Amino acid sequence: MSRNFLTLAKYVGIAFFATSTITSCIREELPDINVDVTGISSVVGASGNGIVKTTIQENGVSLYADMANADPTNLDLEITVSKGATWSFVDVKMDSTFIDYQGQKLFVPGQCPIDTTVIGEIATPHDFTKTRYIKVVCAREGIHEDDHLTQQIINSQNSMFIGWEKDGQRTKEYVEGAHLYKIWSINLLPAGIPTTLPFDNWANIAGTEFQQPYELIADNNGKMITTNIWSSTNASIALMAKTMPLVMYGSRATTDVAPVRDGENKSALLLTSNDIRYTNTGNRPFLAGCCFIGEFDGSDTGALTCTHVGLPFNQMPEKLCFWYKYLPMTIEEPNANPFGYSFTVPGISDYVGKKDKGFIRAVLYRADGDHEWLNGESIRNLQNEDIIAYADFVPGENKDYDESVYTYQEVPFVTVHQVVEEDLAKWKYNLAIYFASSYDGFRFICGANMSNQIMKLQELNAKVNAGVISQMEMYGQMMQLLSSQMGTQLYIDEMEIKCK
Numbered sequence: 001m002s003r004n005f006l007t008l009a010k011y012v013g014i015a016f017f018a019t020s021t022i023t024s025c026i027r028e029e030l031p032d033i034n035v036d037v038t039g040i041s042s043v044v045g046a047s048g049n050g051i052v053k054t055t056i057q058e059n060g061v062s063l064y065a066d067m068a069n070a071d072p073t074n075l076d077l078e079i080t081v082s083k084g085a086t087w088s089f090v091d092v093k094m095d096s097t098f099i100d101y102q103g104q105k106l107f108v109p110g111q112c113p114i115d116t117t118v119i120g121e122i123a124t125p126h127d128f129t130k131t132r133y134i135k136v137v138c139a140r141e142g143i144h145e146d147d148h149l150t151q152q153i154i155n156s157q158n159s160m161f162i163g164w165e166k167d168g169q170r171t172k173e174y175v176e177g178a179h180l181y182k183i184w185s186i187n188l189l190p191a192g193i194p195t196t197l198p199f200d201n202w203a204n205i206a207g208t209e210f211q212q213p214y215e216l217i218a219d220n221n222g223k224m225i226t227t228n229i230w231s232s233t234n235a236s237i238a239l240m241a242k243t244m245p246l247v248m249y250g251s252r253a254t255t256d257v258a259p260v261r262d263g264e265n266k267s268a269l270l271l272t273s274n275d276i277r278y279t280n281t282g283n284r285p286f287l288a289g290c291c292f293i294g295e296f297d298g299s300d301t302g303a304l305t306c307t308h309v310g311l312p313f314n315q316m317p318e319k320l321c322f323w324y325k326y327l328p329m330t331i332e333e334p335n336a337n338p339f340g341y342s343f344t345v346p347g348i349s350d351y352v353g354k355k356d357k358g359f360i361r362a363v364l365y366r367a368d369g370d371h372e373w374l375n376g377e378s379i380r381n382l383q384n385e386d387i388i389a390y391a392d393f394v395p396g397e398n399k400d401y402d403e404s405v406y407t408y409q410e411v412p413f414v415t416v417h418q419v420v421e422e423d424l425a426k427w428k429y430n431l432a433i434y435f436a437s438s439y440d441g442f443r444f445i446c447g448a449n450m451s452n453q454i455m456k457l458q459e460l461n462a463k464v465n466a467g468v469i470s471q472m473e474m475y476g477q478m479m480q481l482l483s484s485q486m487g488t489q490l491y492i493d494e495m496e497i498k499c500k
Helices: 005-015 148-155 234-243 421-425 451-465 471-482
Strands: 037-044 051-056 060-066 075-081 086-095 098-101 104-107 115-121 132-139 163-166 169-171 179-191 201-204 211-218 224-227 230-232 251-254 268-272 290-296 307-309 311-313 317-327 359-366 387-393 407-412 429-436 489-499
Touching: 037 051, 037 060, 051 179, 075 086, 075 132, 086 179, 179 311, 211 230, 211 251, 230 234, 268 290, 268 429, 307 429, 311 429, 317 359, 317 387, 387 407, 429 489, 451 471
Parallel strands: 060 179
Antiparallel strands: 037 075, 051 060, 086 115, 086 132, 098 104, 132 179, 163 169, 163 179, 201 211, 211 224, 230 290, 251 268, 268 489, 290 307, 290 429, 317 407, 317 489, 359 387, 359 429
């Protein structure tokens, strides 16, 4: 614990310029810089083509595999790149930068990881159970040292691994005769979402301090395979949590489970809205906890478009069944906090004094139409012509429930467009499931208030400075503050997707 946490919080608050987009980076349209992956196809061992869909994003390639039939440890890829470019697989290591501040080691994120080091060329990999990387290199004619526009754009692309390379030496600065390079990640994701989602299995996300749930499915041989179908906006607050002990991950596991659960080591999903005013994040004083099926795209600067919601699905859903518990807080104006930061959230005055509501929605949509995937904003638009069916539930809207216990809920899917059975069998539809602790959290309107915790922390800080209590005593009391509710809480357990 810092010997002066409040000063530390003020300092670090300047560094974190956004909430939902902290790990994202500037997106610019590169002017005629041809170092692109243009296509990718695959053959999976003797079992046939288990890859049902591929997507090429701005800094990554996603392969969606029928995990019951595919063998990710024996995957051959055919990759095409821009004309005149060459490609290879590389291992990538990202190093963070720390600085000393008042005796503390502080993580300095800037906008992106500070340094990315390629650790040698590797042979063509076949095992894609781990993230792989493609390095594309090409000559870039007509670029000179005084081409400031291109230089400026390239320097802004840290997380996209763009730069110059000459004689094996990489740099962000142009040198005569250098070649451009860019690195794409390759992620293997599941197609075929399990229809039983117990939220019992959790794993640490590499390079972070938070966990996400994962599911297990059986392959054709009965072997259980891990499927990482879940994502969350935890990635957007991971950097804050390194230096802000009171920042809580909005999505996490809890042992407070539904009453139908038996046995040990059972978990449920807990989403919590957070008051993050003391981090000085502009007009984003609150952050709703959310968890969804899909991917978090760190290269996207949009607070909602960075969430790619949905994965390939080949069944017609009929009902969404689950146990839930909802503990809403009253929505308040985010007035100036003890640090003097003030906030203005458009539209929040219409909600002040009202109890918060949650957001649960499942959507089956056509993924080869106008929308390759939904995001945290478009999933709220049920007029989208690509949407086939949806199940919608708003925790807290019905007042006739006991906040202290779990309640069982069945939500039928409403069909709005006819599904094409042949296309469904060919994985041309995605299923999206999205939970948020606050219905309007995407507009930064949440039931969350930790002013009381901040005041108590100020008191503890004063006692430490006066020598009344030790740093260790302060730390213990600070941990107790975390146990009190600081924002709206949504518990989800024992979910099942019943299909026709």
